Structure formats: structure tokens, C-alpha cells
Amino acid sequence: MMLSDRDIFDAIEKREVRIEPFARENVGPCSVDLTLDSVFRVYGPGGPVDIHDDKNLDRDTKVVNTGEEPYMILPGQFILGQTRERISLSAKYAALLEGRSSIARLGVIVHSAGLVNPGTGVEKPGKLTLEIYCENLSPVLLYPGMRIVQVMFVRLSSEASVQYDSRQGSRYVGQGEPKIR
Numbered sequence: 001m002m003l004s005d006r007d008i009f010d011a012i013e014k015r016e017v018r019i020e021p022f023a024r025e026n027v028g029p030c031s032v033d034l035t036l037d038s039v040f041r042v043y044g045p046g047g048p049v050d051i052h053d054d055k056n057l058d059r060d061t062k063v064v065n066t067g068e069e070p071y072m073i074l075p076g077q078f079i080l081g082q083t084r085e086r087i088s089l090s091a092k093y094a095a096l097l098e099g100r101s102s103i104a105r106l107g108v109i110v111h112s113a114g115l116v117n118p119g120t121g122v123e124k125p126g127k128l129t130l131e132i133y134c135e136n137l138s139p140v141l142l143y144p145g146m147r148i149v150q151v152m153f154v155r156l157s158s159e160a161s162v163q164y165d166s167r168q169g170s171r172y173v174g175q176g177e178p179k180i181r
Helices: 005-013
Strands: 017-020 032-035 039-043 061-065 071-073 078-089 093-099 108-111 126-134 140-142 147-155
Touching (some): 005 147, 032 078, 078 093, 093 108
Antiparallel strands (some): 017 078, 032 147, 039 061, 039 078, 078 126, 093 147, 108 126
16 A cells, blocks of 8 residues: 555654655655755766676766756766665565656656665665656756655555565665665
């Protein structure tokens, strides 16, 4: 069952869902808007990407921190961004991320892995990585602090027996900057 605004406030009050920092005004009828951070992983031209070679996946990337200045995403450019907010979910909840339509209408597609697993951020609340692509024919300015995605929370039929943070092989526990793997 997806949480309503009332259920979201209740889960936050009980600390079953944590959003840090939390802005009440970002809560909608059944979602919470999350904002864009100032740190991006920018891809440059390079050699073929070999998904079987973890050591070289970020070879042709660089991490850029714009401070409070906007990042200009170019037509056809793909970057990784992240939310300013850090998220933590108890084993009772999963979450779904969706790009906001107001951003998509600018030709900027924001995708994320889509699913935030139960038990994510229990050990250390983490920022969520966003895959951002510009389909617009013109550059678009992305401002730190702008509402960029919305997160919806789903109550599970029973608590997950293994939480994401404690599952062997979980790659993104408490990440601080957008990682490829």
C-alpha cells in the first residue's frame, strides 16, 4: 500500500522513514519532493565502457561540485546527480522514485534505480543517485536545491528479513557522491 501524506508524516514521526533534512512543504498527497544536490559525476568521451571491469567504469568521469551555482546540462549529455536529502527506511517500507513532470517538460529526464530497498540507510542515511539526461535541443540549467524527483513510500506486507544495508554485496551503503558501481 502506498502511503498518503498523513501516513508519511506518521512514518517520519515514528522514525520508520527518515529524510534529512526534511521540509514539510515538500510533502504532496502521496509523495515527497526531493531536491538536487550540487555534486555531479560528469561523463567525458573515452574508450568503450566494459561493464565487467569495475576498476575502469569511472575512468572517463569526473566529480564536479558547483557549490550553489547551477550545472548546465548540454543537449544529449548524461550525468549522475544526487539528492540533497539523505534517506533511511526501516524494514517495513520500500520507496519508489520518479522524475518530476515539471522537469521532464523541459526535456530533462531524471531516472533513478527506481527502487529504494527496505533497510536502506539504516546504518548510515544516504543520498540517492539520479541518472539525468538532456533531451532538449538547448542547454538547461540545473540548480542545486531545485525539486527534481519525488519519492513515494510503500508499506510492505511484512518486514523484510534482510535489510539492504546489511545484505552482503550491497554496493551503495551510505554513499557520499554519485557512484557508478
